[in-house]
Amino acid sequence: MMKPTTPLPLVELRQVEKIYRLGERSITALHAVNLRIYPGEFVAVWGPSGSGKSTLCNLIGMLDVPSAGTVHINGQDVTTLSDNRRSEIRNKSIGFVFQSFNLIPVLSAVENVMLPLQIAKASTAQAKRLAQERLAEVGLAEYASQRPAKLSGGQQQRVAIARALVSNPSLVIADEPTANLDSENAIKIIETMRELSNRNGTTFVFSTHDHRLLERVERQIQMCDGNIMEDRMSRQTESRRSAQFAL
């Protein structure tokens, strides 16, 4: 009889603490947080402003380093890695979607989507082909040559999603991706992300303070004052997780 094994979490935070120093004062943004996120999950981190959502996303996305504790991605402790190595992992394994879209204004939509591949030194032809495919997936194939200034907020965020997914990362971090969008566009963006997560098996972790979006996610992590107050999974996710553990 085979012994049941726990699947390897994609992201694991162990006793992670983050303290910001502002002159003489120090502010603790995260208090000894422990968290595991498994492949394919669609996770919302929610809570009021200053609860530590963005800090958590930044640490998971290797944009920042914890003051204490360790962050593991695919089982590897990434807190001790060099800046260059962290950059390489971000480029290949993590996609980002930002609140203000953060598209490069002098590049067209397709050129923006090509960026992660070009940073990875892929050929221009290959990068262009993949970028066009991703743009088509988010329904913006006909806007490929438009610069960001010519696109609406929702369209810009979809370009950003295409950019986040172009290098087939295992994880996408989205920090308040809908904060600058109206509710219709916000729901559309979340639906697009969820659809892509389901289709590609990509793990999505996004922060939000919009309660209406929470019903569309599989797992809700509620943050308050730098602590995880509640980690709730949908019934579907719970049963899937149980099945994974049983294998």
Added chain:
Amino acid sequence: MMTWIKLAVRNLFRNRRRSLFTILAISLGFAAVNVLGGFTDYIFSNLENSYIHVQANGHLTIFKPGFLKEGKLDPTRYLLDEDSTKAIKEILHRYPEVLVVTPQLHISGLLSNGKVSTIFIASGRIPSDIRTINSYSRGLASKFELFTGKPLEDDIVYGVGLSRGLAEQLNLDLGVTAVAMAPTVSGQVNALDAQVFQLFTSPIEALDDKFMLVPLKFAQSLYDTTSVDRITVLLENTAQTEPVRRRLAQDFATRGLSLEIKSWNELSTFYVKVKQMFDIIFLFTFLIVFTIVVMSVINTVSMAIMERTREIGTLRALGLKRGGIVVLFAIESLMLGLFGSFLGVILTLLTWSGIAFFKPTWVPPMITGRVPLEIYLVPEYMVYSVLLLGVLSLMAATLPARKAAKMQIVSALGHT
């Protein structure tokens, strides 16, 4: 790399006015350095031509060792006798680069108009050889009459040329006869009649009241000698000066001749002083241009970094390494340098064309008439300027770009 170059070029056009002013600053600096370089080249070239061909001093001059230091105190000891002169000429005639070999004897004494006398310094030369050397003259100097009156002749021994200041001092005019007096090499006083064949402006202002040009035979008769004190050598071109000097020194040593060979730029103190002066002016101009370029580029890159901090954060989040950020801004800066240089080449060409078209004139020092002002186009200077400005632009960008690359990604992303 093309992506980053494309991104750099597009970023330059984001703030067109700022980039344009930086490019203009670089191009004006480029043009200033190259126009000044072209002008100094014109000055140096004409000074060189003036000394070598117009004043007929040639590229190389051969003396007995120590003549330049002690020659005035004991002239006989440092004179080259006929046998030595013949041996030297024989050696020189085997050099295909040598165009003219001509002996000279410089003398000094008193010149009298019958009532008063004054000291003179004279260069005794073979007039036909001097005309041959003059005929190789080019550029501005070849367009001017060097004297008024008639040319000196090899066989009309008494026909001499006087500097205008000397003629004025003794109230001597063309055709008038004067008496030149000097001690011979054996120490006796000698005097010769001299008829003023020509009047000229002395090449050295300080000598204008005492300089004479006389046929070699006149100088030798006055000193009562058949010797000379130097041998002037004209080569095909200036670049041959040093190689020929080295070979000649070896040949003279092999033949047991103890001689000193001086090059034209060692003897032309005026050329050396003017060159030093222009070199200093050029250095100052270059330093000003250097400062303007570096400050403009630092300012432009620093402003760009400040405005694009969030973009830097985004690119770093997407996986661009710190080195990549430095490269990105370095390319932008290099583009500024290259665009500036390109515009600088156009400005230099426009200035050059304008001067060639309008033909302005000026009166250079020690030239009596107005002469055309010229600026030479020196491609080497342009190539060096492009390379230098490129390197300067890169260096100027490095400091702010490195600072940008070291920014915390989270802080950069949160920058507003």
